[in-house]
Amino acid sequence: MADYAGRLPVATPESQPYWDGLKEHKLMLPTCDDCGPHFYPRPFCPMPECFNWDIKWTQASGKGKVHTFVISHQPIPPYNTEDNAPPYVIAVIELEEGPRMMSNLIIDDPYSTTVDMDVEIVFDDVTDEVTLPKFKPA
Amino acid sequence: MDQIRHKVAIVGAAETDDLGQMPHMSRLALHAQAAKNALDDAGMSLADVDGLLCAGAIPNEVAEYLGIQPRYIDGTSVGGCSFMIHVRHAVAAIMAGYCDVALITHGESGRSGVDAPRGGSASSPGGQYEAPFAIGGAPTTFSIPVLRHFHEYGTTKEHLAHIAAATRAWANLNPMAMMGSHRRAPERGGGPITPQDVLNSRMICYPFNLLDCCVVADGGGALVLVSEERARDFAKDPVYVLGAGEAAAHWMVSQMRDHTTADGYRIAGEAAYKSAGLGPQDIDHCMFYDAFTFTPLMAAEDLGFVPKGEGGPFFAETKTGPDGEVIYKSGPGGDFPMNTNGGGLSYCHTGMYGMFAIVESVRQLRGECGDRQVPDVNVSMAHGPGGMFASAGTIILSNA
Numbered sequence: 001m002a003d004y005a006g007r008l009p010v011a012t013p014e015s016q017p018y019w020d021g022l023k024e025h026k027l028m029l030p031t032c033d034d035c036g037p038h039f040y041p042r043p044f045c046p047m048p049e050c051f052n053w054d055i056k057w058t059q060a061s062g063k064g065k066v067h068t069f070v071i072s073h074q075p076i077p078p079y080n081t082e083d084n085a086p087p088y089v090i091a092v093i094e095l096e097e098g099p100r101m102m103s104n105l106i107i108d109d110p111y112s113t114t115v116d117m118d119v120e121i122v123f124d125d126v127t128d129e130v131t132l133p134k135f136k137p138a
Numbered sequence: 139m140d141q142i143r144h145k146v147a148i149v150g151a152a153e154t155d156d157l158g159q160m161p162h163m164s165r166l167a168l169h170a171q172a173a174k175n176a177l178d179d180a181g182m183s184l185a186d187v188d189g190l191l192c193a194g195a196i197p198n199e200v201a202e203y204l205g206i207q208p209r210y211i212d213g214t215s216v217g218g219c220s221f222m223i224h225v226r227h228a229v230a231a232i233m234a235g236y237c238d239v240a241l242i243t244h245g246e247s248g249r250s251g252v253d254a255p256r257g258g259s260a261s262s263p264g265g266q267y268e269a270p271f272a273i274g275g276a277p278t279t280f281s282i283p284v285l286r287h288f289h290e291y292g293t294t295k296e297h298l299a300h301i302a303a304a305t306r307a308w309a310n311l312n313p314m315a316m317m318g319s320h321r322r323a324p325e326r327g328g329g330p331i332t333p334q335d336v337l338n339s340r341m342i343c344y345p346f347n348l349l350d351c352c353v354v355a356d357g358g359g360a361l362v363l364v365s366e367e368r369a370r371d372f373a374k375d376p377v378y379v380l381g382a383g384e385a386a387a388h389w390m391v392s393q394m395r396d397h398t399t400a401d402g403y404r405i406a407g408e409a410a411y412k413s414a415g416l417g418p419q420d421i422d423h424c425m426f427y428d429a430f431t432f433t434p435l436m437a438a439e440d441l442g443f444v445p446k447g448e449g450g451p452f453f454a455e456t457k458t459g460p461d462g463e464v465i466y467k468s469g470p471g472g473d474f475p476m477n478t479n480g481g482g483l484s485y486c487h488t489g490m491y492g493m494f495a496i497v498e499s500v501r502q503l504r505g506e507c508g509d510r511q512v513p514d515v516n517v518s519m520a521h522g523p524g525g526m527f528a529s530a531g532t533i534i535l536s537n538a
Contacts, residue, residue, distance in 0.1 A: 006272060007265070009270050010265065011266070012266075040393070067397065068289075069282075070282055070344060072274070073340075074274050076278070079272050090272065090278055092397070101392060102271055102392035
């Protein structure tokens with residue numbers, strides 16, 4: 001794991017609880033009492049008529065649907081080794097709670113992916129410090 | 139809104155001497171050479187310039203490099219449509235008296251990477267929420283909305299392939315186009331292509347095959363704008379700005395509100411139409427930024443040339459020419475002339491292609507396009523996205 005080749009995120013103070021949650025295998029979403037959860041994490045509610053700075057962190061179910069996707073044939077790290085080669089799926093996942101997020105879909109045959117298919121979260125511990133939220137068919 | 143109509147004109151427009159592979163020129167040298175060519179086109183000198191607008195460089199960098207001290211600057215750098223937005227800002231600046239002669243420059247060593255800044259912060263939203271998922275540049279992100287559009291409206295890869303074939307047909311009429319017959323031999327992929335060739339080309343990132351993607355090039359371009367009164371004194375006919383619009387809709391493509399509609403396109407387009415007092419039926423010629431085949435399809439829909447969802451069948455319509463040749467909807471002889479320089483797909487794409495779309499609009503309106511000249515072009519629209527449908531700029535230009 002120490003030689004993980006993919007690009008790694010670096011948290012900001014505002015997003016630290018999100019990445020800390022993933023490390024504990026929880027998908028935590030910043031949530032406004034009135035408007036619900038949003039993605040990606042900001043310290044306020046990004047609804048222009050709300051803009052409320054009283055945000056709580058709530059745990060998402062980890063269930064969702066493939067909103068749209070692509071199948072990359074590019075050998076982009078970490079998909080650049082014999083064991084982990086393209087093609088691979090990059091997908092926008094619409095979470096059960098509403099927000100959408102970019103991720104990878106872990107699926108044997110990338111070309112069996114369909115728009116709106118049901119998926120569930122997989123926590124990929126790519127390093128000792130970083131866990132990425134990925135998805136697999138539900 | 140209509141107070142900007144016909145108040146400012148483009149009097150100079152040009153590319154760099156060459157386009158394509160230019161490892162002997164840096165980013166800023168490309169800015170400077172394009173500036174020289176546009177000023178030559180206008181019959182002006184650098185000393186006349188008192189307003190400077192550029193993208194992919196800080197205005198101070200370009201000003202220092204050129205040796206000028208402009209009294210108006212704009213460094214709006216939001217991707218390929220930055221230059222449409224610059225035109226809009228230059229109109230306002232000239233009308234306000236902030237400057238008299240606005241120079242807009244683009245230079246990008248997109249292929250050779252000579253002083254080409256790369257990558258963003260791993261702490262930025264993109265660095266945290268998109269990059270870790272093995273996203274590698276535009277083919278893996280500009281493609282993201284496409285399958286949702288296919289799903290909602292039945293658009294197909296065959297539909298998109300017709301746009302690539304039509305655009306290549308224009309490139310074959312443009313001596314500067316990288317993939318056109320003039321510059322690239324058939325055995326190296328140049329010259330005419332069919333929709334089937336597009337579908338047979340190497341898969342890059344489904345749903346985009348190689349020929350759904352733009353070329354990757356070094357190059358630059360520049361524009362010179364002055365007031366309508368001053369524009370009357372130039373050797374070449376002025377090209378008037380009738381209307382303009384801009385918008386910022388999102389940044390990361392995963393956060394696009396609706397993956398089948400570019401909000402920015404709609405906002406920018408509505409403002410452009412309103413300020414020009416025109417609608418899609420009044421536009422004779424379109425330059426719709428084509429980083430990929432899908433990009434101009436979204437423009438045709440969101441700018442009102444075809445109802446939402448009908449762009450695929452619209453562009454896939456063909457007819458047969460007098461010699462039995464296929465005439466594509468948006469190609470030479472078709473009834474929706476679009477991307478007549480050969481587009482980002484087949485002419486040149488540096489990274490921020492929008493400048494070249496504007497240069498072609500100017501040339502078509504001046505009647506300078508030779509074999510690829512579209513008859514009776516009096517009103518042209520140049521439109522583009524910045525980022526992945528993230529921002530947008532639209533301008534409507536006229537020769538009268």
